[in-house]
Amino acid sequence: MQTFAYMAMAIALGAIVAIYMPMNGQISKHLDSAIAANIVFYMIGLLTTVLLLAIFVPFDTMKKVSTIPPYLFLSGIMSALMIFGMTYLMPILGARQLFILIIAGQIIMAMLVSHFQLFKVPSDPLNTRKLLGAALVMAGVLVSVTH
Numbered sequence: 260m261q262t263f264a265y266m267a268m269a270i271a272l273g274a275i276v277a278i279y280m281p282m283n284g285q286i287s288k289h290l291d292s293a294i295a296a297n298i299v300f301y302m303i304g305l306l307t308t309v310l311l312l313a314i315f316v317p318f319d320t321m322k323k324v325s326t327i328p329p330y331l332f333l334s335g336i337m338s339a340l341m342i343f344g345m346t347y348l349m350p351i352l353g354a355r356q357l358f359i360l361i362i363a364g365q366i367i368m369a370m371l372v373s374h375f376q377l378f379k380v381p382s383d384p385l386n387t388r389k390l391l392g393a394a395l396v397m398a399g400v401l402v403s404v405t406h
Contacts, residue, residue: 277358283342284349293347300342356404363400366393 287296312321348357370393373383383389 277354280345280349280357281354283346287346288350293343296346297339297343300346301339359400359403363397366396 283296283300286299287293290296290299345357345361352360370385370389372378373380374385376382
């Protein structure tokens with residue numbers, strides 16, 4: 260039952276991404292700038308995260324920030340570039356095509372990260388079945404994004 264709940268949460272998060280990125284694209288249109296929309300996105304995100312931190316996390320937790328390996332802070336840069344890129348590309352590619360291509364990239368990279376256990380994720384070695392499944396998804400991507 261717990262696994263089902265986690266899977267349902269993951270699907271809900273995917274649905275949220277499909278909603279919030281077009282919304283951020285609209286903010287970009289209102290501001291005439293994808294970069295300015297990124298600032299708004301992260302300001303609201305920061306306020307929300309600070310609120311969640313205040314409610315759910317012991318204050319002493321933040322003292323551990325100095326123990327984080329510096330290369331892991333690149334994730335913040337990646338996040339900003341990801342949101343900016345999606346905000347910029349949304350009006351060009353449209354939601355369907357953008358998300359299909361993003362999911363294709365996620366599948367490819369997730370397979371590599373899991374296979375090589377990068378960033379201490381659980382091992383999930385590649386095998387013929389997984390490669391075939393990924394190939395089928397990529398074939399679907401090609402069929403869906405070509406006109």
